[in-house]
Amino acid sequence: MKEAALVLELLAERGHTVAAAESLTGGLVAAELTGAPGASQFFRGSVTAYATALKEKLLGVDGALLAERGAVDPEVALQMAAGVRTRLEADWGIATTGVAGPEPQDGQPVGTVYVAVAGPPGSDTGAGKVASLRLNGDRADIRRESVRSVLELLGNELSGNGRAQDTEQNGGN
Numbered sequence: 001m002k003e004a005a006l007v008l009e010l011l012a013e014r015g016h017t018v019a020a021a022e023s024l025t026g027g028l029v030a031a032e033l034t035g036a037p038g039a040s041q042f043f044r045g046s047v048t049a050y051a052t053a054l055k056e057k058l059l060g061v062d063g064a065l066l067a068e069r070g071a072v073d074p075e076v077a078l079q080m081a082a083g084v085r086t087r088l089e090a091d092w093g094i095a096t097t098g099v100a101g102p103e104p105q106d107g108q109p110v111g112t113v114y115v116a117v118a119g120p121p122g123s124d125t126g127a128g129k130v131a132s133l134r135l136n137g138d139r140a141d142i143r144r145e146s147v148r149s150v151l152e153l154l155g156n157e158l159s160g161n162g163r164a165q166d167t168e169q170n171g172g173n
Helices: 003-016 028-034 050-058 063-067 074-087 137-159
Strands: 018-021 043-048 093-097 111-116 129-136 166-170
Touching: 003 028, 003 137, 018 028, 018 074, 028 043, 028 074, 028 093, 028 137, 043 050, 043 074, 050 063, 050 074, 063 074, 074 093, 074 111, 093 137, 111 137
Parallel strands: 018 043, 018 093, 129 166
Antiparallel strands: 093 111, 111 129
């Protein structure tokens, strides 16, 4: 995936590191990043917090927020990104949360995904940015497009082209 190589190149230019918090992608973001040459210099690690309770316990997501809105929520994604950045001592944190299917979750339809990035404190992205996705396709398509989207969001932030937006995409494109 070209996004992973681009992200690592941009991290290298800045001398920065990244960590990932994953839910629906189940480690696929980490696999993409570690599949690129030179990843060990810039990728700190990841937390796959698939269970909702682990988002609070391992990543510091607000328990009241999880109880009120569930795990599929833009603020949850932001807190996951910030939490993994802090806990794994990285400059950047990225996160994925959503519904890959086959059934809806937390009242959200299949294909509802939030990807987020949290940058270094004091940066334009220090407070975090989130993208809301409405993805089509099967479970594999949704997971694959979620990985591509979170890496693209980070790449845009690193290159100065970042802006959060709602998008409707077909998985696998």
